[in-house]
Amino acid sequence: MLNNQPVGIFDSGIGGLTVFRSIAEALPQYDYIYLGDNARAPYGNRSFKTIHQYTLECVEALFEMGCPLVILACNTASAKALRTIQQQDLKKNDPSKRVLGVIRPTAEVIGNYTRTKEIAVLGTKGTVQSGSYMLEIAKFFPDVVVHQQSCPLWVPLIENGEHDKPGADYFVKKYLDEALAKSQDIDTILLGCTHYPLLTQKIEAYLPDHIRVVSQGDIVAKSLVDYLQRHPEMENKLSRGGNRQFFTTTDDTPDFDHMAASFFPEPVTSSFIQVV
Numbered sequence: 154m155l156n157n158q159p160v161g162i163f164d165s166g167i168g169g170l171t172v173f174r175s176i177a178e179a180l181p182q183y184d185y186i187y188l189g190d191n192a193r194a195p196y197g198n199r200s201f202k203t204i205h206q207y208t209l210e211c212v213e214a215l216f217e218m219g220c221p222l223v224i225l226a227c228n229t230a231s232a233k234a235l236r237t238i239q240q241q242d243l244k245k246n247d248p249s250k251r252v253l254g255v256i257r258p259t260a261e262v263i264g265n266y267t268r269t270k271e272i273a274v275l276g277t278k279g280t281v282q283s284g285s286y287m288l289e290i291a292k293f294f295p296d297v298v299v300h301q302q303s304c305p306l307w308v309p310l311i312e313n314g315e316h317d318k319p320g321a322d323y324f325v326k327k328y329l330d331e332a333l334a335k336s337q338d339i340d341t342i343l344l345g346c347t348h349y350p351l352l353t354q355k356i357e358a359y360l361p362d363h364i365r366v367v368s369q370g371d372i373v374a375k376s377l378v379d380y381l382q383r384h385p386e387m388e389n390k391l392s393r394g395g396n397r398q399f400f401t402t403t404d405d406t407p408d409f410d411h412m413a414a415s416f417f418p419e420p421v422t423s424s425f426i427q428v429v
């Protein structure tokens with residue numbers, strides 16, 4: 154058995170860091186490897202086949218680095234690739250490994266945030282088209298009406314470091330206006346893409362005060378704490394050194410490090426990885 158068995162955290166780019174930060178706060182004792190597929194981000198507009206292929210390649214790279222458990226800290230990958238990976242790829246390749254997503258844990262609790270029972274889920278095109286949030290939320294909160302809004306330009310703005318610049322305001326307002334036009338009774342906005350918390354300041358500035366913005370980081374972290382309590386066979390495998398390693402598929406690692414730096418107290422030094 155490998156001595157170093159970190160938790161793997163995957164996203165198409167830097168968005169998963171919004172989840173990793175919460176997980177590292179809740180469970181600082183474990184070792185972690187973060188992998189961002191920045192060279193091929195965004196995933197949001199890509200086909201099912203491509204998202205599955207890219208996600209699987211990254212998950213396999215994390216397995217090869219010793220991770221027995223991988224969190225898809227990406228809604229698009231959770232919506233489009235998770236089920237096939239869980240039901241087909243893992244069975245064939247390595248049934249002892251586990252891959253978890255972010256949609257299910259979010260759907261389990263999101264209904265508790267709304268009083269009007271109407272929420273808007275903002276996500277990538279892929280996540281919205283999959284209808285995953287509608288299906289999953291209906292299982293836990295059948296009385297909650299779910300409106301969906303895709304925000305296809307938000308991830309490119311974030312991946313290019315433009316999210317805190319004045320130019321981003323136009324597209325923040327545009328998609329929020331479109332979302333709120335769907336119903337006057339929406340009181341909760343779920344940021345159903347792990348990149349979107351980077352736009353929280355601007356999003357809140359364009360929303361009326363009575364609308365609550367919910368990010369997934371703490372929700373997913375709490376759900377992982379719970380998962381590891383229920384699965385001691387997995388928890389016992391995980392190595393405990395508090396080490397954090399960062400890998401990115403872009404060869405511009407200083408760019409990744411710069412963007413990642415705002416998430417953690419210590420500087421981030423990432424390494425380039427080729428997953429194909």
Ligand code: DGL
Nearest residue numbers: 168195196197228229347
């Ligand atoms: N962070 C990913 C998500 O949660 C962004 C997907 C993309 O690359 O478009 O959906």
